[in-house]
């Protein structure tokens with residue numbers, strides 16, 4: 424059976440890629456009542472800070488804080504500790520930081536939870552290969568040999584071994600990740616483009632219905648919604664496409 428409206432909306436993470444809180448707030452008002460996740464990335468976080476994130480949580484939004492931490496283990500542990508205290512539902516690190524760094528992130532979460540009774544446990548996921556990275560860029564610029572899906576799978580296995588709950592990857596890699604890491608290992612997939620939409624700087628893409636068919640847990644969508652003449656209509660069309668699968 425297909426997804427209900429609530430189920431489909433709950434699997435969309437809207438990327439609030441805006442320069443300030445006021446611009447993000449306008450989108451929140453426009454999408455009011457549609458029960459999707461909100462993703463706060465670097466642009467908005469560096470401008471509006473933790474107060475904006477905490478405000479979203481106080482208003483009942485599900486929040487993915489997409490800061491892609493990548494540093495030495497001790498620093499990432501501290502970062503994960505601070506992020507957990509913000510009460511977000513999900514945050515991420517770069518798998519390229521290695522297993523010790525990802526384990527340190529989990530230690531930071533545990534330390535935060537131990538110090539705050541009733542604090543919410545966030546889902547911690549790892550970025551594998553950015554969805555803007557093509558096969559050619561991976562091999563020729565970055566210098567990692569082999570097929571990109573193998574590089575993604577290597578990072579996904581490492582993230583699972585480190586105790587993380589999922590990864591950021593392209594929807595093109597979801598089936599292989601689920602086979603390698605288990606069905607409950609979460610896949611969060613940017614690189615979503617409705618048919619005919621501008622691809623922009625993305626490389627490894629799928630349409631919303633293709634991503635649902637591939638089994639993605641959450642699809643991250645920014646410009647196809649935020650740059651549309653009517654963001655609400657664009658999101659509703661995406662949700663309808665997801666429900667039609």
Ligand SMILES: O=c1ccn([C@@H]2O[C@H](COP(=O)(O)O)[C@@H](O)[C@H]2O)c(=O)[nH]1
Nearest residue numbers: 438464552553554613614643644645646
């Ligand atoms: O591999 C990755 C990791 C994160 N992103 C983020 O997702 C959104 C995508 O926005 P679009 O406008 O739909 O392209 C954006 O916030 C990225 O920082 C990603 O695209 N790929």
